[in-house]
Amino acid sequence: MSLTLYQHPLASFCHKVLIALYENGTAFESHLVDLGDPDARAGFCELWPLGKMPVLHDHARGRTVPETTVVIEYLQQHYPGARPLLPHDQDECLDVRLWDRFFDLYVQAPVQKIVIDRIRPPASRDPHGVAEARATLATAYDMLEPRLGERRWACGEDFSLADCAAAPALFYAGIVAPFPPGHTHLAAYFERLVARPSVQRTLAEARPYFSMFPFVDAMPERFLRGGAP
Ligand SMILES: N[C@@H](CCC(=O)N[C@@H](CS)C(=O)NCC(=O)O)C(=O)O
Structure with a gap:
């Protein structure tokens, strides 16, 4: 097996790459990393x-590839599948990269801030930073709502890198900051994402670890239970 993915099934950025791999049926070996174990972290x-x-480590090409966006671009270049996740048209590609950055930086990053703050000792919590993160999420939801009223996927009719980023970002975001009731297009897009077989498989693999998620108390029952979305 040429490709090894160092990952943890609960980690949202790992979901992004797993979804890309599953979309294209790309063969890889999974190496579970427990960052709570000092030896595993050091390795x-x-x-x-x-x-x-x-x-990602590619044994055949002798390359170690970090950063999810770069990993997915690398897979497309060297292990292309039936479903390209970046368009060939360069202008369309810029749009996909923009919305990939949007989901990573303005949805995933604020979610990480909110989640990590919950497991900090009370004296080292950062209420101001958490309020800023919640405001960023609210702006992101407002930006997505009209956009998703006009598109099936984040950048049009084709599922792309941007949707790989969106699925885990919105999965955890919707738990820590539920979508406002009027954001029906955002909610419908999220349902399309979680119905996707690649996303269902990723969530099924994460399920045994959901009890470790600091906001598990707010996780919808359907995700804890599994089965159809
Ligand atoms: N920009 C990075 C972000 C990766 C990231 O933040 N991964 C999280 C897991 S979701 C992580 O490894 N956190 C461990 C830590 O910060 O100690 C990417 O796109 O790969």
Whole structure:
């Protein structure tokens, strides 16, 4: 097996790459990284000293590839499947990259801020930073609502890199900050995402670990239970 993905099934950025792999049926070996284990963390940091998951290692080409967006572009270049996740047209590609950045930076990042704050000792919590993160999420939801009224997927009719980023970002965002009731297009897009087989498979693999999620108390029963979305 040429490709090894260093990942953890609960981690949202790992979901982004898993969805891309499953969309194209790309063969890979999974190496579960427990960053709570000091030896496992030290070993993983030898691959990528920043210690951020996932990281792809390609044995055939002798390359270690960190950063989810780069990993997915790498897969498309060197292990293309039937379903390209970046368009060939360069202008369309810019749009896909923009919305990929949007979901990573303005949905996933605020969610991480809110989640990490919950597990900090009370004295080191950051209420101001959490309020800023919640405001960013609210703006992101407002930006997505009209856009998703006009498109099936984040950038049009084709499922893309941007949707790989959107699925885990909105999955965890919707738990820590539920979509406002009037955001029907956003809610409908989320349902399309979770109905996608690649996303269902990723969530099914995460399910045994959901009890470790700091906001598990707010997770909808249907995700805890599994089965049809
Ligand atoms: N920009 C990175 C973000 C990766 C990231 O934040 N991964 C999280 C898991 S969802 C992580 O490894 N966190 C561990 C830590 O910060 O110690 C990417 O796109 O790969």
